[in-house]
Amino acid sequence: MYNTGRMWRLRNDPETKADGDIAKKVRNAFIAEYCGAVWVPLADDLDISGLEAQVIDLAPKNAVAWNRRGMDAYEEPTDLVDFVIGRLGFGAAQRAALDRQKMRFLGGETPSTRPAASGAQGMKTFPKGPFRFEALDVETANNNRASICQIGVACVRPDNSIETWVTYVDPQTSRWVFTGLHGISNATVRGAPNIAEVLPVLEVALSGLTVYQHSGFDRSAIRAACAELSRPEPEWDWQNSVTVARQAWPELKGNGGHGLASLKGYLGLSFEHHDAGEDARAAAEVVLHAENSRRRPSVQATIKDDDDFDVVDDTWVPPPGPSMPLKPNDARLGHEATCPNEKLIGFTVLTDGHIKNNHFYLRDVLAAFPEDCIGGPNAASAAPRSVLVRWGASSQITTDIDGKKKLFRKRGWVREFFETNAAQAGNHVQIYELGPYEYEVSVHRE
Numbered sequence: 001m002y003n004t005g006r007m008w009r010l011r012n013d014p015e016t017k018a019d020g021d022i023a024k025k026v027r028n029a030f031i032a033e034y035c036g037a038v039w040v041p042l043a044d045d046l047d048i049s050g051l052e053a054q055v056i057d058l059a060p061k062n063a064v065a066w067n068r069r070g071m072d073a074y075e076e077p078t079d080l081v082d083f084v085i086g087r088l089g090f091g092a093a094q095r096a097a098l099d100r101q102k103m104r105f106l107g108g109e110t111p112s113t114r115p116a117a118s119g120a121q122g123m124k125t126f127p128k129g130p131f132r133f134e135a136l137d138v139e140t141a142n143n144n145r146a147s148i149c150q151i152g153v154a155c156v157r158p159d160n161s162i163e164t165w166v167t168y169v170d171p172q173t174s175r176w177v178f179t180g181l182h183g184i185s186n187a188t189v190r191g192a193p194n195i196a197e198v199l200p201v202l203e204v205a206l207s208g209l210t211v212y213q214h215s216g217f218d219r220s221a222i223r224a225a226c227a228e229l230s231r232p233e234p235e236w237d238w239q240n241s242v243t244v245a246r247q248a249w250p251e252l253k254g255n256g257g258h259g260l261a262s263l264k265g266y267l268g269l270s271f272e273h274h275d276a277g278e279d280a281r282a283a284a285e286v287v288l289h290a291e292n293s294r295r296r297p298s299v300q301a302t303i304k305d306d307d308d309f310d311v312v313d314d315t316w317v318p319p320p321g322p323s324m325p326l327k328p329n330d331a332r333l334g335h336e337a338t339c340p341n342e343k344l345i346g347f348t349v350l351t352d353g354h355i356k357n358n359h360f361y362l363r364d365v366l367a368a369f370p371e372d373c374i375g376g377p378n379a380a381s382a383a384p385r386s387v388l389v390r391w392g393a394s395s396q397i398t399t400d401i402d403g404k405k406k407l408f409r410k411r412g413w414v415r416e417f418f419e420t421n422a423a424q425a426g427n428h429v430q431i432y433e434l435g436p437y438e439y440e441v442s443v444h445r446e
Contacts, residue, residue, distance in 0.1 A: 002027055002035070005076025006085075006098035008105035016104065018176070018185035019097040022090075025180050026098065029084045029380035076102070088381060089261075091272035093183025123193055126205040127163045131155045133210040135241065135284035136202075137276045138221045139184060142177040143385065145217070146224035148195055149184045152276030153202070154284035162284055165205075166277035168192040181384045182274040195225045203234040211236040212244075214260055214283040215371050220436065241283045242367060248290035254363035257403070259371040260286075342440070347428040350443075358414040360429045363406045370437065374403040382409065390440040391417045417441070 007027040009020035085095065135154040141147040152166045170189045179185045213219050219238050226233045245258040249266065256262035260282050261273060267289050271278040346365035354360050375383030383400035389408060390396045399410035421443035428444040
C-alpha cells in the first residue's frame, strides 16, 4: 500500500538503486509514522501457511484483494508524504530523486539527474580575489574520509559578499553509503575530476587565507585524501566555525548545540544541508554573524506531548566549580599510557532519575561530537554515522546520538555500566575522545 508515488522502488534494481534507497528511507519513516500491526506469538511447529489460508478464507473478498493481487495500486497520500519528507529535512537533491521515483511509478519519463561534471578541463574557474577568508565543506561517498565526492568553498570578499565555488569529485569507489544523505552517486560524478586534479587548484586558490570548516571533519577528509595520494597536506590556516559559534552564542550549549542544523534556525540561515556548496556558505555566514554580534533571543527547547520518549528525570545539575576538580577514575589509572591522544571533552553529573531510568545526558558535550553522528528523535531519522563507545575493559557499543533528547540512542548497556561502576547520584560520567568517532565513558566518584 505504501509502494506508491514517491515511495515506490523496484527492489534490487541496480539502475535505480540510488533513487530507490532515498525512496526507501521515506517509506520507512512513513511506516513508522502512520502504519501499525497486531501480532501474537505462535508455536514454532505451527502450520503457518495453513493458518494464513484459513484467515484468508474467513475474510471478505474486498479485504484480501491485496493478497490476490486483484486491485489497482493505491494513489500516493501526498499530504502525508510531504509531511514525512519535511520531517526528514530532505534537500533539493533528495526531493529530485523522489520525483524521479514517482515518474517511474507512473510509467513516464524520469527527469534528468544532476548534470555530471566534465573532468578537470571543465572544472569551474575559481573566483578571483581579494577575499577576507574562505569556508570549505566536503561530502564523502562512504565512511572512508578520503572518499570525497563533492567540495564547496565559500569565498568572502572585503564587503562581506560571498561567492561560492563547487565541484563534484570522482572518489573512484563502488561503495556509496551516504547517497541517501546527499543524493550524490556514481552517476552524478561520472566524468568529474578526481581529487588529485582538484587539490592543486584549491592549494593555490586558498594559499595565505584563513579557511573555516564547521567541525573537524572537512580538514580530516582533505588530510586523508592527501595521505592516499602520498602528498603533503596543504598548509592552510584552518579555523573552526563551531568554535566561533560557541564563543558568540554560549546560550546554545545544551540547547540545540552549535551544529549547522541548530544555527540554521537560530540565525535564520537559508541553505540545503549536506550540499557542500550550501554548507560552506552557511559556515561563512556563521562567521559573519558572529563578527557582527547579531544575536537573537535564546531559544527554549520544548518537548511536545506526542514526542516518543521514555519518562525520565530531566533535572539538570550544574557542573562543579573550581572547588570540585575533575580527577580520573581509579579504574582508568594507567589508561593514558595506552591511549596517549585521548582528550577529556566533558562530563555529566548523575541524578537519581538518571540511574533509575538508565540514561545520562550529553547536553554539555554535544557540540564536541561530529555533526554527522547526531540524528533525529527516532530510528527513521538516525544519523548517517555512528560512534564507538567504550565503557569497560572489553565492553563497547556502536550507536549514533539522538540530537533532540541529547542521549546515546542505544541505551540498553547503560544499566550494566552503572551497576559495574556502582554509580550513585552525584557521581560524574566523564567522556573522553580516544580518536575519530571513538569515545570512552567512565564513572568518577569524589
